[in-house]
Amino acid sequence: xxxxxxxxxxxxxxxxxxxxxxxxxxxxxxxxxxxxxxxxxxxxxxxxxxxxxxxxxxxxxxxxxxxxxxxxxxxxxxxxxxxxxxxxxxxxxxxxxxxxxxxxxxxxxxxxxxxxxxxxxxxxxxxxxxxxxxxxxxxxxxxxxxxxxxxxxxxxxxxxxxxxxxxxxxxxxxxxxxxxxxxxxxxxxxxxxxxxxxxxxxxxxxxxxxxxxxxxxxxxxxxxxxxxxxxxxxxxxxxxxxxxxxxxxxxxxxxxxxxxxxxxxxxxxxxxx
Ligand code: FES
Numbered sequence: 001x002x003x004x005x006x007x008x009x010x011x012x013x014x015x016x017x018x019x020x021x022x023x024x025x026x027x028x029x030x031x032x033x034x035x036x037x038x039x040x041x042x043x044x045x046x047x048x049x050x051x052x053x054x055x056x057x058x059x060x061x062x063x064x065x066x067x068x069x070x071x072x073x074x075x076x077x078x079x080x081x082x083x084x085x086x087x088x089x090x091x092x093x094x095x096x097x098x099x100x101x102x103x104x105x106x107x108x109x110x111x112x113x114x115x116x117x118x119x120x121x122x123x124x125x126x127x128x129x130x131x132x133x134x135x136x137x138x139x140x141x142x143x144x145x146x147x148x149x150x151x152x153x154x155x156x157x158x159x160x161x162x163x164x165x166x167x168x169x170x171x172x173x174x175x176x177x178x179x180x181x182x183x184x185x186x187x188x189x190x191x192x193x194x195x196x197x198x199x200x201x202x203x204x205x206x207x208x209x210x211x212x213x214x215x216x217x218x219x220x221x222x223x224x225x226x227x228x229x230x231x232x233x234x235x236x237x238x239x240x241x242x243x244x245x246x247x248x249x250x251x252x253x254x255x256x257x258x259x260x261x262x263x264x265x266x267x268x269x270x271x272x273x
Pocket of ligand 1: 208
């Protein structure tokens with residue numbers, strides 16, 4: 001029986017108590033716009049990323065040592081030897097991206113990300129498409145069953161993404177290269193560097209990172225270093241959604257720039273070397 005003192009009623013009672021509204025929603029604003037833009041944005045980005053990951057070309061600029069993040073680390077036998085900073089161990093077959101060691105983890109990282117979960121649950125699965133808009137599904141089991149229980153893997157994907165961010169940083173450092181050898185600096189470096197900074201901001205703003213850094217602490221005063229780190233991550237974390245989209249854009253822009261210079265559609269704007 002319902003217990004008025006506890007303020008909770010069994011589900012059946014709640015359902016009976018609900019207003020009978022015949023329409024799907026009473027909202028009159030454009031609540032469908034956000035899910036629609038999310039679908040368009042994610043589909044467009046995925047189409048680009050899949051095309052580029054399987055292209056197996058235009059990923060490396062030999063003169064300046066620019067390597068696109070979509071091919072990092074380049075671990076296939078098909079990689080140009082100079083671009084393979086960590087060795088070439090995978091067979092060169094068309095169905096295996098050159099960065100087959102990192103891409104699945106990055107995909108898992110984004111797929112299980114708290115923000116992207118919200119984004120695709122709403123926009124693709126319509127569960128629900130917006131606040132105060134009823135969903136088409138009858139049953140709701142949340143993330144308690146297979147396959148969605150796998151979303152718990154996010155914290156492990158974070159560790160992988162952290163390592164991959166270090167590799168991306170290394171790529172950006174190696175790219176300060178001039179055709180004659182030695183230090184060089186061009187617009188490509190600015191783009192690679194900006195992308196790496198943004199990737200770090202997104203990775204460190206992760207909810208799992210915030211928990212790893214400052215979770216389960218009972219006394220912040222006894223852990224001043226972790227408290228400071230947690231404060232920093234918390235500030236980034238407030239911008240997690242924005243960073244999720246900005247890094248999709250920065251990844252695509254960086255990759256496109258490297259592809260364009262590599263394919264000689266235009267040349268890199270050089271400042272030094
Ligand atoms: Fe989005 Fe971890 S919550 S990356």
